[in-house]
Amino acid sequence: MKRNRRTLFRKFFLNLSAFLGFFILFVFIVVAIFAPFIAPPKPNKNPYLMPIVTWNGNPEAPSPEHRFGIAGKRDIFYGVIWGTRTAFQVGIIVTFVSTFIGLVVGSIAGYFGKLFDEILMRVTDVFLAIPFLVAAMVFTTILGTGLDKVMIAMTVFSWMYPARLIRGNILQVKEEQYITAARSLGVSHFFIILRHVLPNSIFPVLIQASMRMGSLVITAASLNFLGIGAPQGYADWGALLNYSRNWMLGGNGEALKYWYMTVFPGTAMVLFVLSWNLVGDALRDFFDPRLRI
Amino acid sequence: MIFYIIRRFLFLPIILLGISLIIFVLFSRLSEYQRLATYINNPERLKSTDLDKLIELYGLRDPAIIQYGRWLKNVFSGNLGWSYVGKEPVYNAILRRFPFSVELTIFSVIPIILLGTWFGVLSAIHHNRPLDHTLRIFSVVGWSFPDFVFGLFILMIFYSSLNWFPPGNLSIWASDILKTSLFRSYTGMLTIDSLLNRRLDIFFDALRHLIGPVITLTYVELAFILRITRSSMLEVLQKDYIRTARAKGLSEKVVINKHAKRNAMIPVATVSGQTVLGLLSGTVIVETIFNRTGLGSFMALAAQQLDYASIMGGTLFFGFILIIGNLIVDVSYAVIDPRVRLE
Amino acid sequence: MNKPSLLLDVKDLRVFFYNDNKEELHAVDGVTFQVYCGETVALVGESGCGKSVTSLALLRLIDSNGRITGGEITFAGINLLHLSKKQMQGIRGKDISMIFQEPSTALNPVFTIGDQIMETIILHQHVNQKEARDIAEGMLKIAGIPDPGKRLLEYPHELSGGMKQRAMIAMALSCRPKLLIADEPTTSLDVTIQAQILELIRDLQQKLNMAVILITHDLGIVADMANRIIVMYAGKIVEEGNRQDIFKDPSHPYTIGLLRSIPRLDIHQEKLSSIPGMVPDPVHFPSGCRFRNRCPLADPLCQQEPSSALISDHHFVYCHHWKRKAELQAESFTNE
Numbered sequence: 001m002k003r004n005r006r007t008l009f010r011k012f013f014l015n016l017s018a019f020l021g022f023f024i025l026f027v028f029i030v031v032a033i034f035a036p037f038i039a040p041p042k043p044n045k046n047p048y049l050m051p052i053v054t055w056n057g058n059p060e061a062p063s064p065e066h067r068f069g070i071a072g073k074r075d076i077f078y079g080v081i082w083g084t085r086t087a088f089q090v091g092i093i094v095t096f097v098s099t100f101i102g103l104v105v106g107s108i109a110g111y112f113g114k115l116f117d118e119i120l121m122r123v124t125d126v127f128l129a130i131p132f133l134v135a136a137m138v139f140t141t142i143l144g145t146g147l148d149k150v151m152i153a154m155t156v157f158s159w160m161y162p163a164r165l166i167r168g169n170i171l172q173v174k175e176e177q178y179i180t181a182a183r184s185l186g187v188s189h190f191f192i193i194l195r196h197v198l199p200n201s202i203f204p205v206l207i208q209a210s211m212r213m214g215s216l217v218i219t220a221a222s223l224n225f226l227g228i229g230a231p232q233g234y235a236d237w238g239a240l241l242n243y244s245r246n247w248m249l250g251g252n253g254e255a256l257k258y259w260y261m262t263v264f265p266g267t268a269m270v271l272f273v274l275s276w277n278l279v280g281d282a283l284r285d286f287f288d289p290r291l292r293i
Numbered sequence: 294m295i296f297y298i299i300r301r302f303l304f305l306p307i308i309l310l311g312i313s314l315i316i317f318v319l320f321s322r323l324s325e326y327q328r329l330a331t332y333i334n335n336p337e338r339l340k341s342t343d344l345d346k347l348i349e350l351y352g353l354r355d356p357a358i359i360q361y362g363r364w365l366k367n368v369f370s371g372n373l374g375w376s377y378v379g380k381e382p383v384y385n386a387i388l389r390r391f392p393f394s395v396e397l398t399i400f401s402v403i404p405i406i407l408l409g410t411w412f413g414v415l416s417a418i419h420h421n422r423p424l425d426h427t428l429r430i431f432s433v434v435g436w437s438f439p440d441f442v443f444g445l446f447i448l449m450i451f452y453s454s455l456n457w458f459p460p461g462n463l464s465i466w467a468s469d470i471l472k473t474s475l476f477r478s479y480t481g482m483l484t485i486d487s488l489l490n491r492r493l494d495i496f497f498d499a500l501r502h503l504i505g506p507v508i509t510l511t512y513v514e515l516a517f518i519l520r521i522t523r524s525s526m527l528e529v530l531q532k533d534y535i536r537t538a539r540a541k542g543l544s545e546k547v548v549i550n551k552h553a554k555r556n557a558m559i560p561v562a563t564v565s566g567q568t569v570l571g572l573l574s575g576t577v578i579v580e581t582i583f584n585r586t587g588l589g590s591f592m593a594l595a596a597q598q599l600d601y602a603s604i605m606g607g608t609l610f611f612g613f614i615l616i617i618g619n620l621i622v623d624v625s626y627a628v629i630d631p632r633v634r635l636e
Numbered sequence: 637m638n639k640p641s642l643l644l645d646v647k648d649l650r651v652f653f654y655n656d657n658k659e660e661l662h663a664v665d666g667v668t669f670q671v672y673c674g675e676t677v678a679l680v681g682e683s684g685c686g687k688s689v690t691s692l693a694l695l696r697l698i699d700s701n702g703r704i705t706g707g708e709i710t711f712a713g714i715n716l717l718h719l720s721k722k723q724m725q726g727i728r729g730k731d732i733s734m735i736f737q738e739p740s741t742a743l744n745p746v747f748t749i750g751d752q753i754m755e756t757i758i759l760h761q762h763v764n765q766k767e768a769r770d771i772a773e774g775m776l777k778i779a780g781i782p783d784p785g786k787r788l789l790e791y792p793h794e795l796s797g798g799m800k801q802r803a804m805i806a807m808a809l810s811c812r813p814k815l816l817i818a819d820e821p822t823t824s825l826d827v828t829i830q831a832q833i834l835e836l837i838r839d840l841q842q843k844l845n846m847a848v849i850l851i852t853h854d855l856g857i858v859a860d861m862a863n864r865i866i867v868m869y870a871g872k873i874v875e876e877g878n879r880q881d882i883f884k885d886p887s888h889p890y891t892i893g894l895l896r897s898i899p900r901l902d903i904h905q906e907k908l909s910s911i912p913g914m915v916p917d918p919v920h921f922p923s924g925c926r927f928r929n930r931c932p933l934a935d936p937l938c939q940q941e942p943s944s945a946l947i948s949d950h951h952f953v954y955c956h957h958w959k960r961k962a963e964l965q966a967e968s969f970t971n972e
Binding site: 122126127129131132133135138139140141142143214218222226228244245248249256258259269271274278281 | 304307308311312314315316319320322323433434436437438439440441442445446448449450452453454460570571573574577578581582584592593596597599601604605607608611612615616
Binding site for chain 2: 692695697721722725726727728729730733734736738741742743744745746747755756759760804807
């Protein structure tokens with residue numbers, strides 16, 4: 001019964017990875033919601049700005065007071081906790097808005113077809129021709145600092161993916177025989193799209209969105225890591241890691257002493273992205289068995 | 294197929310024009326004073342009180358369409374403005390740094406394709422067995438690693454503690470030799486130039502500096518190729534012609550390596566363009582972390598210091614390279630998949 | 637006429653598959669038959685009856701979710717199930733070859749016809765590239781492909797369906813196998829091409845003196861090609877006999893139903909017959925005779941496994957009630 005064991009193992013593994021994804025995500029959601037209790041901000045201060053806790057520029061190792069240590073004069077623990085909110089904010093808002101824009105553009109291109117389609121798809125090509133990180137970087141530098149600017153920049157350069165998906169689905173459905181049949185019965189084209197395409201596209205769009213979430217959060221953190229996005233001291237994992245960079249480069253052979261500067265925000269970042277990727281995989285396995293691999 | 298390639302070639306200038314338009318629109322959001330800086334190669338001149346005169350001189354208050362035309366003309370004549378970060382014309386700054394990024398990309402794309410396809414095939418052959426699961430965990434973790442986080446880990450362990458892979462492009466002694474007239478530059482890529490100059494010591498030094506960034510980029514970008522290879526291999530292994538190959542008496546090794554792999558590689562080739570795209574934008578982060586000179590770190594530096602001329606020029610250049618790259622990938626399908634040649 | 641020698645002896649072959657719910661599927665369940673040198677044996681039955689699985693089992697090419705769980709396959713005196721993987725690879729394509737239903741998917745799209753044929757020849761005949769090319773070209777010519785030198789350099793998609801199947805046949809026969817397994821070789825082809833391909837197989841069979849196992853559900857082809865016929869139902873053999881035996885004196889109710897379901901020009905029929913009911917789900921085959929839930933003659937006795945009954949020389953039937961076959965009226969098999 002070797003075969004049976006294998007099937008069991010596979011199911012267990014699939015469930016395990018899906019469970020792990022949802023579990024980690026759940027933990028992050030809890031942390032984000034209860035951030036004010038886990039790491040209370042100073043009263044009357046913007047909680048998203050990490051308060052300065054010391055005037056000594058050197059990093060400090062974890063201590064009972066500062067559980068994850070201090071980097072760039074700021075408490076790493078505070079940054080990691082509030083950085084969770086930043087990550088959710090960026091990921092959800094950008095995904096939501098860009099998916100909506102993509103839905104509209106993709107539907108127009110797919111529904112009207114012909115010249116509309118051609119023009120919109122060329123526009124999509126143009127936006128896809130610039131690497132996402134570079135595009136976001138350029139746009140942010142021109143808009144100026146601020147997390148909102150980062151989010152605008154990322155939205156402008158990420159609506160193309162859902163747009164292509166929706167357009168593809170609409171074109172495919174248009175070819176189906178039952179659509180031809182419905183049309184010959186006089187059902188309006190618009191109604192057909194509404195009735196058949198959108199329900200079929202919801203899950204692919206959802207799956208794609210959850211898969212994109214990880215890369216969006218990475219890109220936003222990259223900008224903050226480079227010091228281009230959020231203002232100084234903004235609670236963000238990328239910004240926290242930025243403090244550690246110089247100590248990793250110039251640690252005089254002692255960078256390991258400053259491990260906490262990299263390990264805590266880095267781990268938070270990896271786990272966050274990992275959870276979205278696992279959730280995306282699980283959604284795909286569940287809703288789209290054709291893609292099950 | 295030929296029709297398709299011609300079509301792609303015809304769209305090339307349109308897309309390039311589109312990119313330039315996006316960049317110009319972004320650019321025109323800046324104030325005249327900020328835009329003026331991109332024309333001035335001596336910062337001292339910006340201190341003069343007559344900035345408005347200069348703005349007038351460069352026509353920065355002309356209607357947008359005229360400015361766009363003028364800018365395009367400049368771009369075509371290779372004049373991308375003055376780079377404040379590079380302290381030289383943007384055009385020169387880009388061309389001088391680009392080979393370093395190309396070198397890093399080439400050195401990364403080789404292990405990515407080789408390991409990615411190898412692991413992907415292994416994963417497919419051992420479908421749903423422990424090796425498959427191990428490789429999938431390995432790849433999903435790599436996929437979830439932001440390149441700057443992994444890069445920092447590599448630096449922390451392999452540079453700061455073990456001192457194996459130092460940051461930068463070259464050791465000081467080697468870059469001193471590079472500055473002398475004894476060393477001739479052919480391609481701008483250090484590994485190739487050092488070999489052409491018969492300086493094996495410099496070659497190995499350059500290689501040593503490449504290892505850290507290459508490991509980082511490889512691990513982070515590997516997952517994509519691995520996944521595509523795995524799923525495409527799983528699909529191919531179900532095909533009738535694989536059964537035919539087995540029925541012929543071919544060994545499993547030949548069935549996999551010859552009959553299955555060649556077919557499974559077709560979708561992999563399709564996405565290799567995207568991988569190069571990912572790698573090129575990856576250089577922005579990785580070069581910054583490892584303190585390397587290159588187009589990526591140049592862009593990051595320009596963005597940090599609001600050097601608009603360099604940002605514009607660099608973006609245009611990136612877009613251009615990516616479009617050409619994708620075109621090459623499209624044409625290369627035809628080589629792998631004989632069915633495409635006819636269409 | 638001296639009796640031809642035994643080539644293949646399959647005894648009590650069992651192939652089980654396992655589905656995702658860990659259920660056992662008894663795809664082939666105790667199949668026994670023989671193939672003699674130079675003859676054509678047809679394996680007949682509805683899709684899913686286990687005929688293709690049987691043929692793949694002969695080459696030990698069962699998919700990874702299935703296993704040969706019992707029996708013996710003796711080919712030219714060797715039990716194939718005892719061979720190592722490597723020894724088995726030496727048999728495949730050399731002594732036993734196979735051609736498949738769908739020539740357009742059975743040929744690898746990214747290699748030329750020549751590559752694919754020469755590969756087999758080089759593998760089994762230990763010749764160099766040049767000699768292999770000559771043999772391949774000769775085989776294409778024998779298989780009736782015009783301008784074989786040029787075709788060698790072409791890719792499968794450049795050939796028509798019939799040409800592809802000819803190329804498949806050339807490939808399968810390039811090492812002069814003693815046994816050719818043809819799994820629905822003409823199903824996907826046009827009717828006119830079908831006849832040509834069958835003619836080609838028969839022609840080459842005589843030239844090379846090989847045995848052919850022809851797997852088909854098309855009784856017209858069987859009547860045309862087969863010396864002997866094996867009728868399978870739900871993983872078991874229900875009847876076996878010479879062509880005349882089966883067509884003139886079918887004895888299993890299933891065989892009778894099958895034959896009644898072909899339209900005939902020589903007999904006046906009001907309606908075409910068909911066998912009522914469906915092939916049972918392979919996970920839940922009925923105990924005893926597997927045909928009993930569709931059989932007009934079924935009674936409680938059928939819950940016991942029928943043993944083989946010898947009707948005449950070489951004509952077996954696995955049915956408790958074969959003697960009552962006269963009771964089967966045309967109406968018994970007509971759908972209401």
